[in-house]
Amino acid sequence: MITVESLTKQYGRFTAVDHVSFTAATGRVTGFLGPNGAGKSTTMRIMVGLTRPSSGSVTITGRDYRDLVNPGLEVGVLLDASAQHAGRTGREILAIAAQTMGLPKSRVTDTLARVGLTESEAERRVRNYSLGMRQRLGIATALIGDPQVLVLDEPANGLDPAGIRWMRDLLRGFADDGGTVLLSSHLLHEIEVIADDIVVIGQGRIVAQGSKSELLAAAGTLVRTTDADRLARALHEASVLTTPIDGGLRADADPELVGEVAHRADVVLRELRAADGAGLEEMFLELTAETAREGAAA
């Protein structure tokens, strides 16, 4: 488990991380979602002892990262997959990691297989790797010590859809075996595919957190009808907020209530369903719009 308590990081007068608190639970994959510059990397760097916080704390299974004697055996970290030594082969990079952690060489071959890098790919120099291969190698470095906790900054960056599915299955298996996974992304879709729980950050502050299903439910109901104005009026009378969408409304209520209100108002529905990924996307854009940093693409 990772516990972040009122974490704050200031660079001069600029507050990059502002009283951030959340937990990443054991047995769950927690997605850390936010637009560029929101403070994800800073939070993760503090987590693994690379940046000192201005105030607040982070503990990993109850301890400060800096107090871990052989941290690679407890926490697997991937912060920047492009930071690997370009002149070394993938196998050499893993062999060095294994040696540093005091692990047998056999772990290298096992871990290469676990992340789907072939023997011939492992013998290539990293400068000739695609971004997706670098991500796999970075994940291999994080996994080689067989840790219980993974901290991964943008691990899906550069992976194609099949690669993202592969990562989802790998992280799912890791969490199902009792591990804790925290991964960041600025892309909602990646988090939506991979994570169980979601923590949304914007301009250094947490703007939403909960299980994916809770956040999806919070995104309400999509309803399409030939008479959206009448339905909107009836829903407002029932104290339900609505937002117009193409051909209908998004209502801040569950589908059952929206259906009842429509029935009472004699409005014919053409579609009624819980807002799915589209709803979460809208929520993400809404939540981060005010807090997105200038010039940042969400």
Ligand SMILES: Nc1ncnc2c1ncn2[C@@H]1O[C@H](COP(=O)(O)OP(=O)(O)OP(=O)(O)O)[C@@H](O)[C@H]1O
């Ligand atoms: N060493 C530093 N000195 C000054 N400002 C910094 C420093 N490190 C980060 N920042 C600023 O803090 C803010 C948060 O940066 P951070 O890298 O944590 O965001 P992020 O959410 O990881 O974004 P991205 O998705 O773009 O990587 C940014 O405005 C960044 O410019």
